Amino acid sequence: MPQSSDLKRGARFLYEGVPFQVTDMSTQSPSARGATTLVKVKARDLLSGQLKSYTFKASDRLDDPDIEMRKVQYLYRDDDAFHFMDLDSYEQYRLVPDNVGDAAEYLIEELELRLMFFNGLPVSVELPKAMDMEIVQCDPGLKGDTVTNVSKAATLATGLIVQVPLFINQGDVIRVDTAEGRYVERVSVVKR
Numbered sequence: 001m002p003q004s005s006d007l008k009r010g011a012r013f014l015y016e017g018v019p020f021q022v023t024d025m026s027t028q029s030p031s032a033r034g035a036t037t038l039v040k041v042k043a044r045d046l047l048s049g050q051l052k053s054y055t056f057k058a059s060d061r062l063d064d065p066d067i068e069m070r071k072v073q074y075l076y077r078d079d080d081a082f083h084f085m086d087l088d089s090y091e092q093y094r095l096v097p098d099n100v101g102d103a104a105e106y107l108i109e110e111l112e113l114r115l116m117f118f119n120g121l122p123v124s125v126e127l128p129k130a131m132d133m134e135i136v137q138c139d140p141g142l143k144g145d146t147v148t149n150v151s152k153a154a155t156l157a158t159g160l161i162v163q164v165p166l167f168i169n170q171g172d173v174i175r176v177d178t179a180e181g182r183y184v185e186r187v188s189v190v191k192r
């Protein structure tokens with residue numbers, strides 16, 4: 001049972017019977033003597049996918065949700081849901097876009113990831129920390145631009161737009177940090 005002051009980005013907690021995952025948080029220490037520190041939390045409701053904001057006292061205790069993680073493979077998306085297959089039992093699950101959230105920008109067919117279950121029902125996905133993705137569109141790099149700290153927009157195979165250094169070109173495969181949606185490094189160059 002964590003205290004609210006122990007929360008950090010990505011942590012999960014149970015509040016009023018609903019599981020949440022922290023997307024952002026900050027602390028506020030009042031200047032008055034004897035006043036308690038406040039923890040302001042933005043969290044995603046894992047059942048509905050909605051973002052909610054809460055303010056807790058730093059000493060408030062929160063419950064841990066009874067979450068089970070299963071290794072799955074992403075299969076496909078149809079008009080109203082994303083479909084996954086359990087890699088052990090071959091059972092298939094579906095999640096609506098609200099529950100998948102921003103992770104939809106990283107889902108590539110046959111991607112292995114973890115599916116989060118609460119009370120036996122699939123509620124959310126957990127992506128790998130980093131993924132290798134191909135750039136399908138970006139402006140070409142210019143000779144001599146490899147040293148500067150300037151960046152440009154690149155569109156990945158899933159439609160996600162990431163800022164990359166100028167030396168990155170269309171067809172390159174880059175590693176993307178899925179938590180922050182940012183470029184990490186170039187993995188390889190596809191030969192044309």
